[in-house]
Amino acid sequence: MKLYAPKYYNQFKCIADKCEHSCCIGWEIDVDPETLEKYKALECGYGKSINDSISFDGDAHFKLCAHDRCPHLDERGLCKIILNFGEDYLCNICREHPRFYNYTDIAEVGLGMSCREAARLVLSSTDYAKTEEIGNVDGKKAELTFNGRVERERVYSILQNDGIAYCDKLQKVHSEYEIELLDDAFYIDLLSELEYLDESHRELFMNYSADKRAVGTEAYLERALAYFVYRHCTEALDFEDFRARLAFCLFCERLLSSLAVSQGVCDLNGMATLASIISEEIEYSENNTESLTY
Ligand code: SF4
Structure with missing residues (x-):
């Protein structure tokens, strides 16, 4: 199956x-069965350390060290598995992070903003609407009755209309898709009930307000919204599903704007940090994403 990616994808490192x-640091890292077999064949030297570091309590995973550090992360922040055996010995989850995939009539890959370097790239790339073929991937073309990519292009064409102000573009997306903006209290309630990796982010997210529009950050917000749409709307099953997913993306954009105002942030680095917090707390939790998609 042909694989496509946003133009900026290949710049990621x-x-x-x-x-x-x-x-x-901070995530449980599962070891996939294929890589586990490769590790089992490494009986001495650092291979023994790898095998000793795997827990079989549930799915095979690395036992985290103090402060939830991966046991193979050295004091300089380098991966000891790569240093000893090369990238081919990484388990799938480490090799793929921060990539995600969408499958429709084609396959697409993107870079998740939980990674701050990816977030910096996403937020600084002006050509988010352009994708290019980058190779092939295993997978079967889906039989589609609805193609989320077509609607995605419609949203992008509104966002890329240079003739109107960003706030008017947002309004146009809301009105074309008949997405109602509910009271702040409704969203604050939802945010207060989420599960958090870092409890301090619960308090941070209480700064949500639809009225907090960060001046000078419109370009970053537009690219963040385009990213959320790429990631969450593409695999929509029908128009109603697309609308629900789009409402979630618009909410994430408002949350990013609210946090930027509350933290006094308007530069690329600051916006990327806030976007990565939203990504890891919301996008990387199925439960949280579900709670905020209605
Ligand atoms: S968060 Fe991104 S840049 Fe940082 S170690 Fe992970 S993949 Fe690399």
């Missing part, structure tokens, strides 16, 4: 030891 918020 993990910055490893220079990363200020490593994905090797």
Whole structure:
């Protein structure tokens, strides 16, 4: 199956030891069966350390160290599995992060904004609507009765209309898809009930307000919204499903704007940090994404 990606995709490179918020800290890392077999064949040297670090309590996963660090992350922030055996010995989850895939009549890949380096790239790329073929991937073409990519292009054409102000573009998306904006109290209630990786983010998210529009950040907000739409709306099953997913994306955009105002942020780095917090707390939790999609 042909694989497509946004134009900026190939510019992504993990910055490893220079990363200020490593994905090797704070997440449980599952070891897929194929990689597990490769590890089992590594009986001595660092291979033994790898095998000793795997827990079989539930799905095979690495036992995290203090402060939820991956046991293979060294003090410089480098991966000891890569240093000893090369990238081919990474388990799937580590090799793929922060990528995600959409399957419709074609396959598409994107970069999740939970990774701050990916978030910086997403928020600084002007050509978000353009995708290009980058290779092939296993998968079967879906038999579609509805194609989310077509609606996605419609949203993008509104966002890319340079003749109108950003706030008017948002209004147009709301009105074309008949998406109602509910009271702040409704969203604050939902946010207060979410599960959080970092409890301090519950308090941070209480700054949500639809009226908090961050001046000077419109370009970043537009690219963030385009990313949310790419990630969440493309696989919609029908028009109603697309609308529900789009409402979720618009909510994430408002949350990002609210946090930018409350934290006094308007530069790329600050916006990428806030976007990555929203991504890891909401997008990477199925329960939270479901609670906010209605
Ligand atoms: S969060 Fe991104 S840049 Fe940082 S270590 Fe993970 S993949 Fe690399």
